[in-house]
Amino acid sequence: MIRSVCVFCGSRVGDDPEFRAAARRLGEQFARQGIRLVYGGGSIGLMGVLADAVLKHGGEVHGVIPEFLDRIEVGHSQLTSLEVVDSMHVRKAQMFEMSDAFVVLPGGLGTLDETMEIITWRQLGLHDKPILLVDQKGYWEPLLALIEHTVARGFAGEETRKLFDVVRDVRDILPALGLAAEEATGKAAPAKVL
Numbered sequence: 001m002i003r004s005v006c007v008f009c010g011s012r013v014g015d016d017p018e019f020r021a022a023a024r025r026l027g028e029q030f031a032r033q034g035i036r037l038v039y040g041g042g043s044i045g046l047m048g049v050l051a052d053a054v055l056k057h058g059g060e061v062h063g064v065i066p067e068f069l070d071r072i073e074v075g076h077s078q079l080t081s082l083e084v085v086d087s088m089h090v091r092k093a094q095m096f097e098m099s100d101a102f103v104v105l106p107g108g109l110g111t112l113d114e115t116m117e118i119i120t121w122r123q124l125g126l127h128d129k130p131i132l133l134v135d136q137k138g139y140w141e142p143l144l145a146l147i148e149h150t151v152a153r154g155f156a157g158e159e160t161r162k163l164f165d166v167v168r169d170v171r172d173i174l175p176a177l178g179l180a181a182e183e184a185t186g187k188a189a190p191a192k193v194l
């Protein structure tokens with residue numbers, strides 16, 4: 001059963017207001033479904049937008065942040081719980097241990113690092129937890145093309161495509177994870193997972 005979901009996303013908000021709106025919608029959905037958010041503990045960027053939305057709607061948020069980032073005041077001080085750890089490596093391991101599934105919103109190099117590591121861990125058989133890339137407004141198309149390129153050029157097997165799923169909108173996340181998704185207008189339509 002999925003009760004705790006780790007979300008990887010940007011420490012910046014990006015160039016399109018829809019990215020912020022999507023993070024807010026996801027936070028509200030998590031809170032309404034009683035899903036605990038596990039994330040990198042930041043107060044800035046999409047991370048902060050997402051955490052604030054979960055908290056605003058009465059949900060639970062656990063952040064994991066390295067001490068050096070907390071020192072420069074990017075740690076979110078209003079979370080349900082904030083764990084300060086020694087390094088980025090410990091951060092990723094802690095987020096992994098606390099999560100039943102992983103969701104990837106738009107982000108930069110840190111988000112790419114976290115995403116590729118969690119996909120690689122699944123490839124190596126270290127876990128079999130669901131991984132969803134949210135291709136909001138086509139953001140992850142270049143990454144998906146790169147992964148296809150690695151398969152086409154013989155550096156990754158066909159099974160690589162089965163290590164993660166892709167949804168096109170945050171409204172598709174909960175159905176893709178097999179969870180009910182209540183919206184203001186009623187039940188959300190089932191997601192088409194590619």
